[in-house]
Amino acid sequence: MYAFKFHKPSSIEDAARLFSGADDARYLSGGHTLLPSMKLRLAGPSDIVDLSGIDSLKGIKVEGDKVVIGAGTRHNDVALSAEVRAAIPALADLAGGIGDFQVRNRGTIGGSIANADPSADYPAAIVGLGATVHTNKREIAGDDFFTGMFETALEDGEIVTAVSFPRPKRAAYMKFPNPASRYAVVGVMVAETASGMRVAVTGAAPSVFRIAEMEQALASNFSAEAIEGITVPADDLNSDMHAAADYRAHLVGVMAKRAIAKAAG
Amino acid sequence: MTGSGIGARVRRKEDKRFITGRGNYTDDINRHGQTHAVFLRSPHAHARIVSVDTKAAMAAGAVAVLTGKDVADAGINGLPCGWLIHNKDGSPMKEPVHPVIAFDRVRHVGDIIAMVIAETKNKARDLAELVDVDYEVLPAAVNAVEALKPGAPQVHDDVEGNLCYDWHLGEREPVDAAFAQAAHVTKLDVYNNRLAPNAMEPRAAIGEYDRASDEHTLYTTSQNPHVIRLLMGAFVLGLPEHKLRVVAPDVGGGFGSKIFHYAEEAAVTWASKVVGRPVKWTSDRSEAFISDAQGRDHHTHAELALDKDGRFLAFRVSTVANMGAYLSTFSTSIPTYLYATLLAGLYATPAIYAEVKAAFTNTVPVDAYRGAGRPEACFIVESIVDKAAHETGRDPAELRKLNLIPASAMPYQTPVALQYDSGDFVKNIDDALKVIDYDGFPARREASKKKGMLRGIGLSSYIEACGIAPSAVAGALGARAGLYESGEVRVHPTGSVTVFTGSHSHGQGHETTFAQIVCERLGVAIENVEVVHGDTAKIPFGMGTYGSRSLAVGGVALHNSLEKVIAKGRKIAAHMMEAAETDVEFKDGSFRVAGTDKSLGFGEIALQAYVPHNFPHDELEPGLDETSFYDPKNFTYPNGCHICEVEIDPETGVTRIERFVAVDDFGNIINPMIVEGQVHGGIMQGIGQALCEDCIYDEAGQLLTGSYMDYCMPKADMVPFYEVGTNVVPCTHNALGVKGAGEAGTIGAAAAVINAIRQATGVEDIQMPATSQRVWQAINASAAKAAA
């Protein structure tokens, strides 16, 4: 690790100020992505602004038909929350399938989505459930948040404060984990929401994406059979030693069907 | 059996300190005035070193930056290889220099360029970034088969065609003749995937030099400190044994990877004298992936000839083994004497011929990894037997039983140099079949099919040669060391006992099992026995722990010393009780005069040994401290049958292990709980190789699976509870009747898993690791073939 200055503000405003006052600052949340890259000397920020002392970033609230999760909330807090389980079981399942227990005890939703790893699980929930990302500056529609591999709509220094998830009519998430890392090789969130059907895929491509054809098919017939034969082109998908593009394309179909079957109950 | 004697499930004495975080591992040791070393390693698989500029690092505060030139100037030799293999034509293998620090070329990613020493580890890392190295990158040889082809990049200028050796075993003519007569020939091509050992504790080393006594001490994560002292002292640094102490304290797993003498050990030992302060190095996980010797990596073609009744007539095998960039300490013996000698398996195949070519490549050196050669042999034999069964329409269990060496044929001389002493192989299979309910399998398969799943069952009957090794045999085969073991029993005046063993525990539980042997023989309580290992200053000598040899060799040395202690005790007792020595018997911890009620406890005898007020000193020396060196008469041959049952999701290719049964013959068992632990861990590693572990290098020689994000370790939730049992047939040639249990699980397991997948999918060509993608592709390919 390279030397850095450490700050632990207790308000969002102080955090943003400390960030903008520094040469090359990074926010720290659960640290499960940032710290390993610093240890490997792949990242060498001049300043670390630790967000974990900011109380307003933590916690889960159910407000009407919305579940609002603070950016600093840990994966296990979401996975094990009775309120989340009651309101959006698919979200609790997704959080409970991230990494392993130790990872879930550290990693946070804000850190996960700000990082925008193509294999992360939360992007499927942000897009698949039609969530809204709240920052210290604005609200960003879930559909607009992820802009590419490790890229988001966040501006430099912008802080994710919370994510609000509208409660879907029904939804389910199915993940095919990488057996080594447990990240998603393919993860599919299928949801019937107030704004229509959503099928969002993480892991398979550089960034989370929706499958319009499946969504249309489901609108008239919410069953696994409805999407039979609908495929995603392998050309646009990731291909690596764990899963070639054609295997990923195939898994998208399998995971989507399983998610539909589960959501249909 | 006393409460904690032989055969008791004694809880491990050492676990208290491990579980409470009180272990004393090398990295826990800090020496006064210590400095920290970081090794700058090559990012290229193959490159010429144009220049190494250390000025900036020195200017920024390095204690020292040592390079290949410094090593050469100091007259330090290369790292030695411990086993000389001869080519088919009798000429010796090629042994290119393995420099402690690379001089003019780097030959694998991770090859050491410089050693940067600083006040703290983080500072040393900072300074390492300031060392300016100019490389001229060269094309890399990565795949062993490709490396042997004309035109491949040359790893060493003095090794033409990258061929280390071209060796063979067995007689070719009778094999070829038998093939000509065969009713059926089964052929198989297998790549045995390369594995990273991944001991939980990464390697570490501390060198310390005492100017006053001119003594060097090396603390290191080693499975065999005396071997390191010998290799490093005599061959690399030129330090005499009496001025060199090697300590291997608590070691957190080795699996073979900590047998070898590594460059870092020699570097810190040497550097501590150069800088006049202790020098400490601790590897991190990323570094381990590119600097710990890796395992396996064999390309093999095999052919089995059968007669019309299914009897094996002959077996021939041709293997290309990847040595990596340099010869690690025992690397050359693994694909030869620890591999080809096991190709008979458990079968009475009358004629066997094997040839092995070893190739240099620009990859991390390859050496022993749990099982070392024997898992590779077992995998070939058990795969081809299954394939032959499928091809000839026979039940795999029946085909095996038809060809097994019967218990009545023991001792049995194989056509590939070994003489099996004992074993009841048919019973192993029958017991295992019963436990798994083999006859009920078709019904279970049907039930899986109803769920849309594929179910398969796979057998693997293994034998291994361990208890390594009779020195005379090893020597005749090219070993440059003897392979005996020492054991000293020091009885203290109040009757407590310290055992000094030359074997080394790094997870095996010697502190418990060796103490149990003492309890059993001397009748002392287990709390009163301490087992000391891992320090050349304390132990007479030792060849260390690997090849499941601790108990079968080290345990027998201990046993022999205990016999000497008892013999001496009998002398003392005879003197004390004024009886003839021949009339004194030792039982249950007491010496008694036969036919009388006169007796003395072991403790009283111990006290007398050290308070010899009236000893007849011409006949009886004071003291009760005995040492033995034991050189085994033969290898030991653990054997057994593993059966694995899998369920495969044809949509995703995911394999789930539903059942895993192992029936093993380890000879007599000292502590069944520890043996089960060894079997469980071993099976887990076999399953890891079968399903997920893989060192994947790209064409440039970069290790793509260089962290746990990509290198898939088997995890607890991938496996069911194992069902393990034993079938004890004592070893006939050692005093304890023991065979060894350390590697068996790993040797047998992989073939059982893959055979189950082959059976479930109906696809023979399933390569390891059988990842979900591979299995899915195999299922697709066979469906496509069926449709065509």
Ligand SMILES: Cc1cc2nc3c(=O)[nH]c(=O)nc-3n(C[C@H](O)[C@H](O)[C@H](O)COP(=O)(O)OP(=O)(O)OC[C@H]3O[C@@H](n4cnc5c(N)ncnc54)[C@H](O)[C@@H]3O)c2cc1C
């Ligand atoms: C072994 C392992 C397995 C894992 N498996 C999975 C998995 O299966 N699925 C999965 O989805 N994830 C997985 N993860 C990732 C993990 O769960 C976290 O989601 C991830 O590390 C990021 O969250 P964090 O809180 O640790 O963020 P940090 O590492 O603290 O930060 C990550 C990045 O986000 C920025 N950041 C953090 N908080 C904010 C904020 N509020 N506003 C703006 N920027 C911010 C930081 O500056 C940094 O750039 C795994 C991680 C590990 C180590």
